[in-house]
Amino acid sequence: SQQGEEDPQALSIQEGENATMNCSYKTSINNLQWYRQNSGRGLVHLILIRSNEREKHSGRLRVTLDTSKKSSSLLITASRAADTASYFCALGNTGRRALTFGSGTRLQVQP
Amino acid sequence: DGGITQSPKYLFRKEGQNVTLSCEQNLNHDAMYWYRQDPGQGLRLIYYSQIVNDFQKGDIAEGYSVSREKKESFPLTVTSAQKNPTAFYLCASSIDSGGMGNQPQHFGDGTRLSIL
Numbered sequence: 001s002q003q004g005e006e007d008p009q010a011l012s013i014q015e016g017e018n019a020t021m022n023c024s025y026k027t028s029i030n031n032l033q034w035y036r037q038n039s040g041r042g043l044v045h046l047i048l049i050r051s052n053e054r055e056k057h058s059g060r061l062r063v064t065l066d067t068s069k070k071s072s073s074l075l076i077t078a079s080r081a082a083d084t085a086s087y088f089c090a091l092g093n094t095g096r097r098a099l100t101f102g103s104g105t106r107l108q109v110q111p
Numbered sequence: 112d113g114g115i116t117q118s119p120k121y122l123f124r125k126e127g128q129n130v131t132l133s134c135e136q137n138l139n140h141d142a143m144y145w146y147r148q149d150p151g152q153g154l155r156l157i158y159y160s161q162i163v164n165d166f167q168k169g170d171i172a173e174g175y176s177v178s179r180e181k182k183e184s185f186p187l188t189v190t191s192a193q194k195n196p197t198a199f200y201l202c203a204s205s206i207d208s209g210g211m212g213n214q215p216q217h218f219g220d221g222t223r224l225s226i227l
Binding site (some may be wrong): 003030031033040041042043044045048088090092097098099100101102103104 | 115117144146151152153154156159161167169201203213214215216217218219220221223
């Protein structure tokens with residue numbers, strides 16, 4: 001499959017805890033992106049990590065990329081109820097003229 | 112504020128009817144995309160356009176058609192040939208058509224299409 005596979009499919013945590021979700025893939029990539037989707041809304045771009053980068057931070061988000069294992073992880077620290085959403089990884093590759101999205105992780109943060 | 116506007120938010124289609132979903136962006140982006148999302152699923156690419164008057168089929172183009180007559184607009188028509196059109200449709204855009212697979216995409220808030 002050319003798309004990323006997110007794991008777990010669903011995650012439920014308490015407010016204040018950290019949330020980690022993973023994305024594995026099989027193709028070569030130029031970059032990997034993470035998006036958030038609130039229920040019934042469009043996707044919002046969170047962070048882009050290039051294939052020559054290993055880690056990036058943005059606020060409470062930390063993304064890692066291991067190209068040897070073809071995997072990425074998204075860590076949300078000190079989660080809030082407002083983080084409740086679905087999170088998708090998307091693969092960027094100039095051989096394909098558009099991003100390829102995985103099926104997402106549904107995160108529920110309990111207040 | 113710059114962004115992508117999709118309309119209508121909800122749309123109902125009768126059997127044998129074509130319907131058109133609107134997507135307008137004022138971000139001055141070259142590339143635009145249409146995705147289909149089924150419940151609990153990821154996004155599947157229907158069509159994309161790198162530049163005005165040019166568009167390419169994505170993974171699930173059958174039963175759909177598009178046009179790109181203006182940079183700002185990329186309407187999607189769901190034809191009667193699409194036998195299972197009930198889904199959430201998302202339009203997106205990105206800068207720099209030269210490397211579309213590498214650019215962050217900006218999304219509209221979607222149109223939910225149902226069959227009457």
